[in-house]
Amino acid sequence: MGEFNNNFILGCSAIGAGLAVIAGIGPGVGQGIAAGHAAAAVGRNPGAKSDVTSTMLLGQAVAETTGLYGLLIAMLLLFVKPLLP
């Protein structure tokens, strides 16, 4: 078997980048759950709206981190191209 050429590696990198951003599913579900519970909390106690909102945004931004790691891997594969010889 000969060596793979660069186009093959670039194509595989693109597929890998596509697979890496599937990591966005998790934070999406998590943020949705957080937003849903925050909406329920505001419905039960409308006076605490600003506190609930800021807590929700903080939690959502922390939950987003795992998705951003997937995004970073995709960026590295697409633009830095670490796999090319």
Next chain:
Amino acid sequence: MGQGILLSAGADIDFMIHGVFSYELFGQTVWITTTHVCVLIVMLVIVAFSLAANHVIKHASDVPGTFQNIVELVVEMLDKMIGGVMGKFSPKFRNYIGTIFIFILLSNISGLFGLRPPTADYGVTFAMGIMTFVLIHYNQFKYQKVKGVIAGLCDPWPIWAPINIIGDIAVPISLSLRLFANVLSGTVMLALVYALLSKIAIIWPAALHVYFDLFSGAIQTYVFCMLTMTYITNACTTDE
């Protein structure tokens, strides 16, 4: 054939960091990049604002003018935010948290003014993560003493210590990567819109700017400062 009409092929997608000029230092080539220039611009804006604020507050009047109102609003907002989280430790860390809050906020929204946001460079955010890391551990040793730090490392059992150490090291990395990746994703998205849809990108990218630069930037600033304050407060709190 096969190419969308809207996608003007061959357009340059430009969101990378560019070198402005380079010089030799101890045999190493050191590049001054666009990040340095943007940090310098943001810093000059902050310095000018601070000098003006200092002048206004020194000659403060009983009936505040517009600028004095703005300065008081900013300081009171920061004080309230920091006091709400840090409690009795807030006077010591007000300067640091306020400084990084204003710096990160201005850096994030500098994308609106055509700069490449400095926080979209991992070197900038990692430096802030390192500062937070040093502050956390300095205060941990100062308030909890060596005994408390060792007790904290061996939290459930002593065999847990390596995992706790990894958790400590992960703090600045996750803190800085979160800010970096958020700002970078906005920068890349807008660069793609401007490069690939350049024919029809007339007015509507303003909505994207509002989301990616203003909303996301403000939220991430808040989150970075909030987490920094939480970690430092945890490090300062002793068991008694």
